Amino acid sequence: MNEMEYCNDLIVRLEELLFHELSGCAAWKVEMVGVDFIQSKEIKGKNPDEVIQNCIKEIKAAGLVKEMSYAISGLGVKLELKMKGCSHLPKEIRLRQDGVKPYICPITNMILDQLIEKLKFETTYVADLHIDENSGECRVWSAIYEDENKIGSVCNWHEE
Amino acid sequence: MVDIIDVITSRKSIRRYKPDPISDEMIDKILEAARWAPTGENYQPWRFIVIRDQETKDRIGRLAKLGSGSRMTAWYCLGEMQERFEKIKDPVKKAEVLRFMYSGEVSEFARYAPVVIAVIGTLMEGSVDVPYDLSAAIENMLLEAHSLGLGACWVHGPVASTRDAKKFKEILKIPTGMGEYKVIAYVAIGWPKEQRKHPRPKLPLEDLVYWEEFGRKERPKYE
Numbered sequence: 454m455n456e457m458e459y460c461n462d463l464i465v466r467l468e469e470l471l472f473h474e475l476s477g478c479a480a481w482k483v484e485m486v487g488v489d490f491i492q493s494k495e496i497k498g499k500n501p502d503e504v505i506q507n508c509i510k511e512i513k514a515a516g517l518v519k520e521m522s523y524a525i526s527g528l529g530v531k532l533e534l535k536m537k538g539c540s541h542l543p544k545e546i547r548l549r550q551d552g553v554k555p556y557i558c559p560i561t562n563m564i565l566d567q568l569i570e571k572l573k574f575e576t577t578y579v580a581d582l583h584i585d586e587n588s589g590e591c592r593v594w595s596a597i598y599e600d601e602n603k604i605g606s607v608c609n610w611h612e613e
Numbered sequence: 614m615v616d617i618i619d620v621i622t623s624r625k626s627i628r629r630y631k632p633d634p635i636s637d638e639m640i641d642k643i644l645e646a647a648r649w650a651p652t653g654e655n656y657q658p659w660r661f662i663v664i665r666d667q668e669t670k671d672r673i674g675r676l677a678k679l680g681s682g683s684r685m686t687a688w689y690c691l692g693e694m695q696e697r698f699e700k701i702k703d704p705v706k707k708a709e710v711l712r713f714m715y716s717g718e719v720s721e722f723a724r725y726a727p728v729v730i731a732v733i734g735t736l737m738e739g740s741v742d743v744p745y746d747l748s749a750a751i752e753n754m755l756l757e758a759h760s761l762g763l764g765a766c767w768v769h770g771p772v773a774s775t776r777d778a779k780k781f782k783e784i785l786k787i788p789t790g791m792g793e794y795k796v797i798a799y800v801a802i803g804w805p806k807e808q809r810k811h812p813r814p815k816l817p818l819e820d821l822v823y824w825e826e827f828g829r830k831e832r833p834k835y836e
Contacts (some may be wrong), residue, residue: 481684481774526692569776576679576776582686596687604682605716610690 457535461544468544469553480556480579487559488566490515496567501525501597504571508564517541518560526613528606534561539591547608558582561593568597575601622758625813627764628722630803635727639761643730643802646757650749653742659750660794662731662785674724674786674797677771684716689715721771725799730754731785734795747797754800764805769798
């Protein structure tokens, strides 16, 4: 067992436990999981593109994810992250096998944290995790709110 | 002993309030009810912060609005909110209800409540039941407020996320360390402005109760 396997095993147990204790709102409480890594990297950027691109560079350089891309759409509120070869994928697979829908994405948390910390975004919310264990790809949709006026900016994300 | 089932079954969450103040005596009775809730090993980990200052209530209301709005905007964009309110057939009414939700206005009402009581629990005194004890205290508060003719609402969402809970603690100057105090909810209280309709439909007991073991629905004869 390597260190990442050991780490994923720990997260699985904690993620299951937290869901068992709190049900659905467990997902609202885990936004800080993963942020320590990215906070140690002194990410710079003047706008979301620069911040996100610099986060991705560090994430890939550390070998946490092999391939990663992003897109902002949905009136500037929808952030889509696509990842392949995430080191946490075995965690998601095992959670599903245990009957718990995965809700912690440390990689997404890193990027949302830096939008808040570096660009003073008002708030963010991880809205949907789509995990394809066959292809090894994850797609995460988050809502990012630059300021409070962005809250209530709605459209159909499925058509974006 | 009086059966309080009528108080329990006629209570509903009230989110719209008249501006009329609530007397200190009433606030004290609500807090007294909380104090007598069941608590594991009598630890009594609950602490209460009574808030009447308008600026503080405005800040709490704003935090609640942003928290709910941030989630519900996403749920709307995913199509989940529309499913939740599919029973509303009038498109104009439905659109207004949905806007009220995803704008976050649905959760802003703390700023209009004459009194808001934050319910927090100390994590530093050894209790192993903090969330459960606090929840029992809140239920007592709701029932006492209702029995006094007041309306109240248990509000958890705005303090549910880790960042929002920290912001809430900062507003009220609660120590923010994760090992110090847990903010579980606040209770907004006021004289009801909305008509107190019958409580929302509840599932029948037959759907909720098993006898002797999970899944067994028929009530056995017990001599």
